[in-house]
Amino acid sequence: MIELLNNLLFDYTIRTVALGAATLGLVSGALGTFAVLRRQSLLGDAMSHAALPGVVIAFMLTGSKAPLVLIVGAALAGWLGTLCLINIVRYTRIKEDSALGLILSVFFGLGLMLLTFLQRSPDARQAGLDNFLFGQAATLLERDVVTMAIVGGLALLVLALLWKEFKLLSFDRNYGSSLGFPMQVLDVLLMSLFVIAIVIGLQAVGVILMSAMLVAPAAAARQWTDRLSIMVLLAAFFGAVSGVAGALISSLGRNLSTGPVVVLCISAIVLVSLLLAPNRGLIWTWIRRVRNRRRLRLKPVLRDLYALTNQHDNPYYPHHIDALRTTTGGGGVRWTLTVLEELGWVQRINQNHWALTPDGLSEAKRLTTGDVMRET
Incomplete structure (x- = not known):
């Protein structure tokens, strides 16, 4: 741990990669929250694939592999894919999921064709463009991280300025329209922010894995809270942590690619959240379900x-636990009696004999009277 911390602080390559991955995770986590809440998780996959031809065309037109140039090209292609998606859904009978599949396959196929064409050309400057398929975070430079931070910061600034409008768009679009907000424009703008979150991460994790960075942090954060603001902060935090953790873990091995390791880290966070989140976690849900079933056995x-006691003159006559097991027809009687003892309704006479207390007798009469009244 000390060595990893030392590398994070003083090793230029690891520090740069960690900062770049953290920036990517923070931006994509915050913006991806709205994609998850709007049930547009596949949008990230489609837009990341749609950005590939923009990267190649930007290089073909400028001959430059500067990060800002390629990001602009990817953003324009992703934005064009977004507009195509919106218009296909609006003016045709094709559903959104089918439209997403069309955008993904057509744009990605075009990008691969252009990339293959470039690779066969004698121009050596195109070397490295294929890294946008799977990402190569180790090639990140300080200026790349600065570019990612500036572009991502502007996207987060727009999100903060239009916070209320985006909430209306996500939860009650019709109500927003009734208030006079341009919901269609806001829809395009929010999708444009998704595109920005995607394109700044192409160099780090690539086209194939970028959709996971947009969806997974928000999916993990959703398990922990029901408030939008906290969910956005948690998603940004989870994304940043997975970025730093992925960069550090990948530095431990010679053949560990940073992008896939980052995705595995955020996947681990999602798994832990699905299992252990207090409100929605599967384990806690199972525990609550077991407790509820046991509570239902108390009455x-x-x-x-009480019915066994009525067979005797003494209302506090003790009865063997096996007699209760016979009447209830199930297990867990001893645990139930222990809970009733904690409530002060029964008392343990010895290891296997139990009797009502005065409070328990009153409660049993009340329950029995209530059952009779409901039956009548």
Whole structure:
């Protein structure tokens, strides 16, 4: 751990890659929250594939592999794909999922064709463009990280300025329209922000894996909270942590690619969130379900003990636990009696004999009277 921390602080390559991956995770996590809430998770996959021809065309037109040039090309292509998606859904009978598949395949196929054409040309300057398929975070330079931070910061600034409008768009579009907000323009703008989140991460994790960075942090954050503001902050935090963790872990091995490791880290966070989140976690849900089933057994066991007591003159006559097991027809009687004892409704006479207390007798009478009244 000390060595990793030392590398993070003083090793130029690891520090640059970690900062770039953290910037990517922070921006994509915050913006991806709205994609997840609007059930447009596949949008990230389509837009990341649509950005590939923009990268290649930007290089073909300028001959430059400067990060800003390629980001602009990717953003324009992604934005064009977004407009195509919106118009296909609006003016045709094709559903959104089918339109996403069309945009993804057509734009990605075009990008691969252009990339293959460039690779067969004698111009050596095109070397490295194929890294946008799977990403190569190790090639990030300080100026690349600065570019990612500036572009991503502008996207987050727009998100902050139009926070209320984007909330209306995500949760009640019709109400926003009734208030006079240009919901169609806001829709295009929000999708444009998605495109920005995608294109700044192409060099780090690539076209193939970028959709995971847009969806996974938000999916993990959704398990922990029901408030939008906290969800956005958590998604940004999870994305940044996975970026730094992926960069550090990939530095431990010679053949570990940073992009896939970052995606595996955020996938691990999603898995932990799905299992352990207090409100939605599968483990806690199972525990609550078991507790609820056990609580439902309290009243039947108390009523059965009361019914057995009525067969004797002494209302506090003790009964063997096996007699209660016979009447209830199931297990867990001992645990139920222990809970009833904690409530002060029954008392343990010895290891296997139990009796009602005065409070338990009153509660049992109340329950029995209530059942009779409901039946009548």
